[in-house]
Amino acid sequence: MMEVELLYTADGSHTVLNKELNVTYHSIRGAIQESKHVYIEAGFKYVAQKFKALYILEIGFGTGLNALLSVNESQEMGIPVSYETIEKFPLSGEITRSLNYSGFDRHGIMEKLHNSDWDRTHIIEGSFVFRKLLMDINDFKAGEKIHLVYYDAFAPDSAPEMWTERIFEMLFKSMVAGGCLVTFCAKGDIKRMLKTCGFKVESLVGFAGKREMIRAIRL
Numbered sequence: 001m002m003e004v005e006l007l008y009t010a011d012g013s014h015t016v017l018n019k020e021l022n023v024t025y026h027s028i029r030g031a032i033q034e035s036k037h038v039y040i041e042a043g044f045k046y047v048a049q050k051f052k053a054l055y056i057l058e059i060g061f062g063t064g065l066n067a068l069l070s071v072n073e074s075q076e077m078g079i080p081v082s083y084e085t086i087e088k089f090p091l092s093g094e095i096t097r098s099l100n101y102s103g104f105d106r107h108g109i110m111e112k113l114h115n116s117d118w119d120r121t122h123i124i125e126g127s128f129v130f131r132k133l134l135m136d137i138n139d140f141k142a143g144e145k146i147h148l149v150y151y152d153a154f155a156p157d158s159a160p161e162m163w164t165e166r167i168f169e170m171l172f173k174s175m176v177a178g179g180c181l182v183t184f185c186a187k188g189d190i191k192r193m194l195k196t197c198g199f200k201v202e203s204l205v206g207f208a209g210k211r212e213m214i215r216a217i218r219l
Contacts, residue, residue, distance in 0.1 A: 021158045025062045029208035035065050037207040039150045043182035047148045050178050053080040060152040061087035064113045080127035142174035151183035168197045175218040186212035
């Protein structure tokens with residue numbers, strides 16, 4: 001079991017500190033606001049303009065915040081979503097029950113997300129279909145074509161095995177034309193890796209003073 005600790009971020013929402021790696025799951029400048037900026041605004045809303053239904057793959061379930069915000073966006077925009085998320089080291093129930101995301105949780109969604117059985121498909125709310133996979137990303141094979149990837153793994157310096165050309169090549173091959181990958185990371189070597197795999201890489205404004213983030217598109 002990982003040694004972790006809840007921390008408050010600048011917008012008042014929780015993040016989790018992984019004490020072994022000394023890294024947090026979200027920006028300390030605002031967990032909810034970062035997730036909205038990187039994954040919802042640059043990702044969900046971008047692909048929702050192109051497709052009538054979405055298959056979203058999330059790398060790094062973590063606190064479940066990205067999934068929660070995606071449920072909300074799916075309901076608000078009326079877009080059916082099939083959402084799969086990969087996590088190798090789940091947080092304990094003690095931690096997830098303490099997360100203070102209730103202001104964005106209209107129908108007890110977080111409890112449904114965290115209490116749902118692993119490796120099984122669940123209807124979370126309306127047309128939001130959810131499955132969380134307890135596995136290593138290197139063992140994943142997409143069962144359907146991906147519209148959007150939330151790449152929310154720990155940063156390359158902390159978890160280099162999560163940021164490899166092999167993984168990005170697999171995601172590129174599994175993605176529909178017009179689909180994209182979004183991530184907080186903006187390192188030059190990651191951009192080059194994504195381009196090598198065939199993505200068109202856009203450098204967008206990062207969250208809360210961070211100069212850049214990445215949106216990688218399959219044309």
